[in-house]
Amino acid sequence: MVAAASVGAVLVVHGATFLIARRIGRYNIVDITWGLGFVAVATVAAALGNGDLFRRLLLLAMTALWGLRLAWHMYVKTKGHGEDPRYRDLLGGNFAPSNVIRRIFGTQAVATLFVALPLMLSATQGPIPRHLLAVTIIGVVVWLAGLAFEAVGDHQLRSFKGDPANKGAIMDRGLWRWTRHPNYFGDACVWWGLWVASLAQWTSLVTVLSPVVMTYFLVHVTGARLTEKYMKDRPGFREYCSRTSYFVPLPPKSRAR
Incomplete structure (x- = not known):
């Protein structure tokens, strides 16, 4: 249940970010979402896990402090600026939705879930x-x-x-x-x-x-x-x-x- 719900949470976070990015024409806002995706997984793990409550809450607090600080930092850093040249180069001029999802949002969603595996597994383990x-x-x-x-x-x-x-x-x-x-x-x-x-x-x-x-x-x-x-x-x-x-x-x- 924790793994499935985590996948759903990450898809919602990155899916919403993709729609916003398409609307404003700037894909580097995914850098803000990077930290928030992990916060979403940690929240799901803490809420739905059947493992040790103290460890679930500890990992949630640690992840949230890191993720929210990073998201705010990236928001301040990118506010008022144009597209990051890294993403322009990565897309190679192909801004078709399928290419954007494959090369940016989908890749980051998969990476988030893989890196967050310790949070998901720990949420199912005992004291x-x-x-x-x-x-x-x-x-x-x-x-x-x-x-x-x-x-x-x-x-x-x-x-x-x-x-x-x-x-x-x-x-x-x-x-x-x-x-x-x-x-x-x-x-x-x-x-x-x-x-x-x-x-x-x-x-x-x-x-x-x-x-x-x-x-x-x-x-x-x-x-x-x-x-x-x-x-x-x-x-x-x-x-x-x-x-x-x-x-x-x-x-x-x-x-x-």
Whole structure:
């Protein structure tokens, strides 16, 4: 029941977003829906699951805090702007509904359901065994660190871009001195934390591919690598790359003299 209802919830969220996107002629609003889709799954799992109530509510709270913050951030980031060039390139000029659904909304809906598998499975499992309580706490700590890293990184970048004096400059301050993608690194930590917190028995380990796939996409596909594709020709970016870690935060290297 949880799985079927989750599929229905994600289809409703992404279906409604597709209709809105067609109406306004801008598909990057799917970035707002990305976080909301997971909130929908976590809500369904908490409401319909027959597993441990505390863990269902814990995972709902963790997912909702992450998803709602991300949705608001993306709303503020995209408000008043045109289409994201990533989506124009992805569609290749073919804006037929079938192509838009296949390449954007359908793909994101499937990805949401796969990454959210730990939430769905955990909602059907019993109380947290005493020997796994420490594991649950570790999961919450990793999630909290990831959420803080992502939120602080987003805030620092928004403040940097909001200053006209920084127009055309590369953001290399705060967390951005330690990693070129603190937002994506934080996002990865959030999902590893959620996965660890969802563990209730050995069968829970089968969902480990969910955070693995999320991390892979954040590092190599839709996240860091795609962002750098559009930044590689900006003045100062290569020098920034030479002294700043790609993904995992590391002490910055000295500037070249």
